[in-house]
Amino acid sequence: MRELCRTPGCNDTPAHDVIVHCRHHLAERPVSELVSMASDWGYYHCEGISDPTLLMGSPDADLLVKAAVVHGAFEQVTTALLNACFDDPHTLEERHLWDESAAIAIRYAMDRERVRLQQIATTEARRIKKATGSCTACGQALPPWINLHLPPQFCSKKCTPPSPDKDRAWSPWSEHIAPA
Template identity: 50%
Template sequence: MTRNKKRKTAVRAAQLATGHRYIRAARELATAPAQADQAFLLKELLAECATMPPADVDWGDLEGYGPAVFESVLLRTAVPYGTVLELAGALAREGTGAQLRLESLDPLESATITAGERRFQLILSQELVYELCRQLHCPHQPVNRTIIRCSEHLADCDEKELAAMAGEWGFALHEELGRDAPHRLGGSPEADLLLKAAVAQGAFELVSTSLLQACFEDPELIDEIFWDEEEALDMRHALERERIRLQRIARDEAQRARKKAGSCLVCGTQLVGAGLHIPPQYCSRDCVPPPASAPAFSEEPPF
């Protein structure tokens, strides 16, 4: 669909929602991004979905295959009924009182909304919703439901966030694969992403310990958990193999980051390796800047 067609469709939607003349609706739509941070509730969007009649839109090449849509006043565009229901399902734990904000809009293509720290892409040409990385304006999906950032923005998490995600991912693996085959618990690419992000924060020990104890078992409790000595030994061997593998990945990642940086970002000292407890771009803990106090997610500008 051409940009002009999408623009006219969006203006018609604004006309229908407000009752204004076409020219006034077009002018108001032109200034709509400044109002995009206005909050609304999920139940208000559901009320629109339940009461608004089907709308006719020009789907261009998708004519005859486009989904049934209604003109949403809240989102200022045509929205598939099924997309709203998918969003409600994704926000089931938050409930219908979840507060939503429009982050960006491409009429008849997609809309990005935020719900607290969570971000969703609503596909407006299909009945689909994708959860996005929690980094504002990032177009990518998270690694998975447990690791809530994309691979590019994992390193932006602090050590506590990384440790929490590592523990949840390890527990998910443990639940899926069980204790009967501990050799299958190691080697996941998701664990590699988490540990590489941990290296960037100088948090290898904290994150790897969280992952290993959730994925395998706390080494101090293995003998209490397993009555069979062979099963306990298998678990210990699997845990140690994964620990060694993660250490190797972490050392390689730290070496790569040091080589890229060349010298300490603060004092200019040549980087020779200060251990995995220090971010590899710095020569010592003294040069590591304190963490910035980031504003709350909802306080970020919408565009």
């Protein structure tokens, strides 16, 4: 028996055991929680896989990325997810010192998944812009370009409301969220 979404009053089931909210409420979660779920999901998804280059896209990863787009937190969530699934890109060569081809294959797989997730994020940002029509803060027309560092429902950074954890740096190798 699966747990229900942790949003009060919701009877939907979460997308995954470590993604504890349904797809309808996932985007309402704070960035820090999305990053934590992405990291947990990445470790869970890749547990027991001996060859990370065989990892392919997942609907669960797509949901996390779509939720991150709402906050303009694509980079934070994607980095947590990819580092949990593959490896810290800064230590990849050190960990595969004796097998350069393995390091190259993992980096290629990581880049391939980052591009796939970026396409998902761009499509979601376009969908949100089309549904919103104009900036939800000032009412001006939304710019035609996609900026994954800015919530797509706002026209500029000055219209974006402050988030208590949006501008914090996060590393899957530390147990805390430290100010950037």
